Amino acid sequence: MSLSPFLRTPMTDLTGGLISHQLMGRCEKQEMRFMDCMEAYGMERGQVKCKALFEEFHECHTLTKQFKRFYALRTERERQISEGKLVGDQKYISPKVDSF
Amino acid sequence: MDCAVARKQDLPPPGGYRPIPYKRIPAKQYFSGYAMFAGFIGMTTGALYLQYLTYKQIKKHEIEMRSAKMAIYPMLLAERDREYLKQLRRNRDAEAELMKDVPGWEVGTYYGEKVYKLLPNDTLVEPIFHEYYAHTDPKEWYKRAYIKLMS
Numbered sequence: 001m002s003l004s005p006f007l008r009t010p011m012t013d014l015t016g017g018l019i020s021h022q023l024m025g026r027c028e029k030q031e032m033r034f035m036d037c038m039e040a041y042g043m044e045r046g047q048v049k050c051k052a053l054f055e056e057f058h059e060c061h062t063l064t065k066q067f068k069r070f071y072a073l074r075t076e077r078e079r080q081i082s083e084g085k086l087v088g089d090q091k092y093i094s095p096k097v098d099s100f
Numbered sequence: 101m102d103c104a105v106a107r108k109q110d111l112p113p114p115g116g117y118r119p120i121p122y123k124r125i126p127a128k129q130y131f132s133g134y135a136m137f138a139g140f141i142g143m144t145t146g147a148l149y150l151q152y153l154t155y156k157q158i159k160k161h162e163i164e165m166r167s168a169k170m171a172i173y174p175m176l177l178a179e180r181d182r183e184y185l186k187q188l189r190r191n192r193d194a195e196a197e198l199m200k201d202v203p204g205w206e207v208g209t210y211y212g213e214k215v216y217k218l219l220p221n222d223t224l225v226e227p228i229f230h231e232y233y234a235h236t237d238p239k240e241w242y243k244r245a246y247i248k249l250m251s
Contacts, residue, residue: 092237094235
C-alpha cells in the first residue's frame with residue numbers, strides 16, 4: 001500500500017509498488033478491492049464508500065480482531081480455571097502437535 | 101704410606117676387543133618393487149569394483165526411499181488437513197461451551213462482531229496460531245509456539 005494519496009513525490013511514485021500484498025501476498029484480494037474502490041471514488045468519498053472494504057483489508061493485514069478473540073477466550077478460560085469451574089480434563093483442549 | 105697394596109689397572113682382554121658389528125643387516129625382502137606396484141594396482145582395482153557395486157546399491161536404496169516418501173506424502177498431507185479441520189470443530193465446540201455465560205458473545209465472532217464482515221456466513225476463516233491454540237494447555241503451546249511464531 002502506497003502513501004501516494006497523502007504524500008506524492010517522484011520517489012513515492014517509483015517505490016509505491018514495492019511494499020504491497022500484490023506480489024503473492026496474503027491479502028492480495030482484499031487490498032486490490034480496496035484500492036480499486038479508492039481509485040473509483042477518490043480520497044474524500046472513498047473514505048466513506050470504501051469503509052467496509054478498508055476494514056476487511058485492515059483485518060487481513062493486522063489480524064487484530066482474531067488476536068482480540070484469542071485474548072478474550074484465553075482470559076475467560078483462565079478466569080474459569082482460577083474460579084474452579086473447570087477441573088481436571090476439562091481445563092484445556094489441546095490439538096495434536098502437527099496439525100497446524 | 102697407604103698405597104702399599106698392589107693395584108691392577110683396567111686393560112683390554114688378552115687378544116684385544118672383539119670387532120664392533122657396524123655392518124648393515126637388511127630386512128628380508130618378500131616382494132620386489134614391481135610386484136608391489138602390481139599388488140597396489142590389483143587391490144585398488146578390486147576395491148573400486150566393490151565400491152561401484154555398493155554405490156549402485158546405495159543409490160538404489162535412496163531412490164526407493166524417495167519414491168516411498170513421495171508416495172505417502174499426499175496421504176500425510178490429507179491426514180494433517182483432516183486433523184486440522186477436526187480440531188477447528190473441537191475449538192468451536194470448546195468456545196461455545198466456554199463462552200456460554202458471557203453476554204453478547206457469539207461463536208466465531210468478537211462479542212457479536214464478525215471478523216470479516218463481507219464474507220458469506222459459511223466461509224472458512226482460517227485461525228491464526230493464537231486462536232488455534234487458544235484452549236490449549238500451556239505445555240502444548242510452548243511445544244509449538246517457537247516453531248510457529250518465529251517462522
